Amino acid sequence: MHPLEKFEYCPRCGSHHFVENGVRSKKCENCGFEYFMNPSAANVAIIKNSEGEILVTLRKQEPAKGTLDLPGGFTEIGETSEEGVKREVLEETGLNVTAVHYLFSLPNVYRYSGIELPTLDMFYECDIEDETVLAANDDAAECMWIKPEDIHTEQFGLRSVRWGLVKFLERQK
Template sequence: MHPLELLGFCPKCGSSRFAVNSEKSRKCDNCGFEFFMNPAAAVVAFIANSRGELLVQKRRLEPAKGMLDLPGGFADAQETAEESVAREVLEETSLEVTSARYLFSMPNVYRYSGIDLNTLDLFFECEVKDTDVLKAGDDAAECLWMPMDDIHTELFGLRSVRHGLKEYMSRKENSKT
């Protein structure tokens, strides 16, 4: 279901004359207010340890419960993308991010409670203070270090993470040559 389908009344004046205006907006025929459904910002972290293994986690919650994932989540209001990735990594892994380098972004559709939410996923390569304090938290059921050669993207539950991993591994491979 598209999120705009949930909006039957104008949030400004309460009119029921709140009609679809485009693929991403509704407009009130009564007061003229137009509501846009823009993508939410989400962040994803690539974190490697001193052995070159990538930090992955098992998802504790739906969507894709039990499948592999990378640390990350939705940005909060009034938060930079770098602050978001540091907060999400800390919540899910107990690791403190010391640097976050932006790599690339990908559009995504994140299905939550039967609603298709459009997101813009921002991928970062992060360094952390101390990998010894690693502990799963928040929506991570388990955290583990995985050698890059053992990464199989089909085991990751979210489409954008699978595509992001392919891009990341391709860039790593190309940087070796």
């Protein structure tokens, strides 16, 4: 299902004459308001410890509950992507990020409440303050350090995280 199918009424005037206007938008035939469905900003952290292992979490909630993941999540209104990745890492792992280094971005689709939401996932390599305070919180059921050579991307439940890990690991060779 395309996410715009759930929007039946114009958010400006409330008219039911809110119709498809191409692949990315709907337009109100009553007041002329046009709504575009653009991707939501999300971020992903790749964190290495002093041994060169990568921090991996186990997803506590759907989508992809019980599969492996990397810390990250959606950027909130009013924050930069870099601020968002720092906040998400802290919420999920208790780790304080001291530096954020942009790597690349990947388009993704995030299935939530029966709707496939387009996202743009930005990947960062993050430096942390103290790896000994690691603790699973929030969306993470468990946190673990895994050697890069022991990572099997098919065990990661979210498509963009799998692709991002493949891309990151290839760059490390």
